[in-house]
Amino acid sequence: MIQPEAILQLDNVSVTYKRTDRTRLTAVSGVDLTLKRGEILGLVGESGCGKSTLGKAAVGILPTSEGKITFDGLPVIPLSRSVRSKELLKLQLIFQDPYSSLNPRRKIGNQLIDGLINSDVDNEEARETSAKLLERVGLPRSTLSKYTHQFSGGQRQRIAIARALTLQPQVIIADEPISALDASAQAQVANLLVELVQELGMSMVFISHDLSVVRQISDRTAVMYLGKIVEIAETEKIWNDPRHPYTKALIHAIPRPDGKGLIPLELSGDVPDPRTPPTGCRFHPRCAVSVAECTIMEPKMSLTDDRWSSCLLNNELRKVGS
Amino acid sequence: MTLLDVRELSVQLQTKSGFATAVDRLSFTVDQGEILGIAGESGSGKTMTALTLLGLLPPHAKVSGSVKFNGQELVGIPSKEWQKIRGAQIAMVFQDPMTSLHPMLSIKVQMTEHMQTHLGISHQKALLEAEELLADVRIPDPKKALDSYAGQFSGGMRQRICIAMALACKPELLLADEPSTALDVTVQAGILSLLDRLRIERQLSIIFITHDLGVLSAITDRLLVLYAGRETESGKTATILQNPRHPYTRGLLDSLPQPESKEKTLKSISGFPPELGKQPRGCAFANRCSFTQTQCRDIELLPNFLSDGHKFICTIDPFDGQAAAETLL
Numbered sequence: 102m103i104q105p106e107a108i109l110q111l112d113n114v115s116v117t118y119k120r121t122d123r124t125r126l127t128a129v130s131g132v133d134l135t136l137k138r139g140e141i142l143g144l145v146g147e148s149g150c151g152k153s154t155l156g157k158a159a160v161g162i163l164p165t166s167e168g169k170i171t172f173d174g175l176p177v178i179p180l181s182r183s184v185r186s187k188e189l190l191k192l193q194l195i196f197q198d199p200y201s202s203l204n205p206r207r208k209i210g211n212q213l214i215d216g217l218i219n220s221d222v223d224n225e226e227a228r229e230t231s232a233k234l235l236e237r238v239g240l241p242r243s244t245l246s247k248y249t250h251q252f253s254g255g256q257r258q259r260i261a262i263a264r265a266l267t268l269q270p271q272v273i274i275a276d277e278p279i280s281a282l283d284a285s286a287q288a289q290v291a292n293l294l295v296e297l298v299q300e301l302g303m304s305m306v307f308i309s310h311d312l313s314v315v316r317q318i319s320d321r322t323a324v325m326y327l328g329k330i331v332e333i334a335e336t337e338k339i340w341n342d343p344r345h346p347y348t349k350a351l352i353h354a355i356p357r358p359d360g361k362g363l364i365p366l367e368l369s370g371d372v373p374d375p376r377t378p379p380t381g382c383r384f385h386p387r388c389a390v391s392v393a394e395c396t397i398m399e400p401k402m403s404l405t406d407d408r409w410s411s412c413l414l415n416n417e418l419r420k421v422g423s
Numbered sequence: 424m425t426l427l428d429v430r431e432l433s434v435q436l437q438t439k440s441g442f443a444t445a446v447d448r449l450s451f452t453v454d455q456g457e458i459l460g461i462a463g464e465s466g467s468g469k470t471m472t473a474l475t476l477l478g479l480l481p482p483h484a485k486v487s488g489s490v491k492f493n494g495q496e497l498v499g500i501p502s503k504e505w506q507k508i509r510g511a512q513i514a515m516v517f518q519d520p521m522t523s524l525h526p527m528l529s530i531k532v533q534m535t536e537h538m539q540t541h542l543g544i545s546h547q548k549a550l551l552e553a554e555e556l557l558a559d560v561r562i563p564d565p566k567k568a569l570d571s572y573a574g575q576f577s578g579g580m581r582q583r584i585c586i587a588m589a590l591a592c593k594p595e596l597l598l599a600d601e602p603s604t605a606l607d608v609t610v611q612a613g614i615l616s617l618l619d620r621l622r623i624e625r626q627l628s629i630i631f632i633t634h635d636l637g638v639l640s641a642i643t644d645r646l647l648v649l650y651a652g653r654e655t656e657s658g659k660t661a662t663i664l665q666n667p668r669h670p671y672t673r674g675l676l677d678s679l680p681q682p683e684s685k686e687k688t689l690k691s692i693s694g695f696p697p698e699l700g701k702q703p704r705g706c707a708f709a710n711r712c713s714f715t716q717t718q719c720r721d722i723e724l725l726p727n728f729l730s731d732g733h734k735f736i737c738t739i740d741p742f743d744g745q746a747a748a749e750t751l752l
Contacts, residue, residue: 147607148578149577283634285675285692287689288689291689312608317681318687351609354609355608356635358639358640364616366612367612367616368610368613369613371577
């Protein structure tokens with residue numbers, strides 16, 4: 102069922118990679134996720150949890166092995182050799198590393214107008230639109246005739262953002278857009294994205310491993326672990342009252358610049374190999390509060406006390422009255 | 424006891440347009456068993472400072488000033504002398520454990536080679552010591568790990584191996600250049616507690632370089648904040664983070680996400696740091712600072728000394744208790 106306020110909806114989406122050794126790796130496993138109109142949704146988790154795969158599948162760069170993705174009422178089909186329908190071009194992705202997502206051998210202007218050329222505008226108009234977008238992201242017009250190596254990381258990411266905006270997207274999926282940048286550039290680029298989303302009435306999925314940035318800018322936060330969403334809620338609720346043990350562990354691991362000299366709590370162990378996920382709850386080998394049932398019963402995303410989480414102790418095994 | 428004493432260290436690098444100053448008259452000390460944090464953005468000279476301490480500067484770099492390590496002067500010593508110090512008495516852990524380990528050599532080969540060279544021990548003995556070191560940095564099944572390759576470990580485990588490798592020749596000083604930046608927070612926490620334990624157990628001195636003030640708050644005793652190759656503020660970590668006096672330090676702290684704030688945007692320092700070789704006269708931060716006055720650009724800046732070793736270099740001092748009260752009036 103399509104929810105009315107949803108602009109992008111993922112229903113039971115799984116993504117499986119076929120590996121050269123013929124094993125299969127399910128990086129995203131049965132994810133339901135909704136991006137509401139005008140919303141910034143943060144998606145957090147450790148590296149290897151499948152958050153980038155989920156982002157790429159959501160725009161159709163990666164094919165899904167199961168499930169359905171709907172963008173503004175239309176099914177998102179994987180990229181192919183045929184021309185992508187105009188409607189689906191309103192769904193755009195911004196990559197993590199502007200050092201590799203821009204072509205070093207082509208002028209920036211040419212890279213920006215690529216998207217516009219197929220959309221019935223002439224070259225002159227396309228250049229004008231691109232120049233305006235560059236100005237909007239804080240770069241001079243002269244950028245059009247330059248190459249990427251002439252810019253710093255923060256400036257390159259601005260160029261990548263301008264390129265994503267050429268087709269006036271309604272939804273942006275930003276995959277770790279600031280993690281390759283310097284500290285002061287991080288704040289500037291994150292702010293730019295928030296401003297653009299608000300100003301142009303877009304919606305955004307902001308994928309990041311940096312929880313404190315997600316806390317600042319996103320309306321809701323989804324926490325992902327080993328291919329599954331384990332908790333989702335309004336960002337403030339996630340932070341002030343995390344319900345899933347994994348969310349708690351993530352929040353406690355963040356060092357705080359308060360000068361108190363406290364070393365944050367470590368979450369022992371690594372993210373398990375997704376080819377052989379643990380039985381029962383996927384988080385149980387690292388969980389501080391797991392019980393015997395966690396090793397056999399698989400938790401489902403359920404609503405308890407108005408909060409969505411997938412933890413047996415919160416939901417299935419919850420003792421009434423406790 | 425002071426292990427490292429750096430005085431008026433300047434490093435100039437050769438560029439197409441002549442020599443450019445990357446490190447500008449820097450002075451600091453590191454005591455035995457102490458962790459000094461060096462904070463700053465890229466281009467602030469923090470990595471160049473570390474490379475100077477290892478004698479690994481690019482060719483034709485000019486170094487002036489003094490670096491005394493255990494009483495021995497390191498500036499100007501020949502490369503033969505460096506070989507006895509580098510990796511043995513002063514060791515380094517790099518940012519990216521994905522690239523600082525050799526992908527095609529087993530961990531065994533990478534861990535024992537420098538032990539045999541520096542410590543003059545047999546291969547057998549080096550293997551035993553390597554196994555102990557891996558166990559000490561909490562690598563599960565160290566015997567098996569020795570026969571494995573870098574690609575078989577996760578990022579956190581690789582960084583632990585790099586740390587074990589750096590410790591192999593029992594250095595007194597460890598330089599850690601952004602050692603946890605490439606890792607997840609959950610894994611980073613483990614690396615931080617490992618380094619802190621090594622400091623206590625081995626009386627190891629560490630220079631911890633990062634732009635992450637949260638990490639520096641967790642693990643360092645003292646802080647040195649660099650901007651464009653120059654010191655802007657230094658002192659005890661707690662003092663600086665709780666009461667920063669230099670506008671740049673305050674800017675860095677303010678640009679971190681503010682949990683209490685209802686604002687959706689992050690504060691940021693506008694503009695960019697000056698390019699290498701284009702540092703202005705006077706205060707290098709003047710172009711980005713909101714308190715700049717004429718005197719910032721003209722005079723030779725003098726440091727302000729406060730109690731408890733807290734020092735900052737700013738002529739305006741906008742965050743002085745009195746000055747703040749005056750602006751309010």
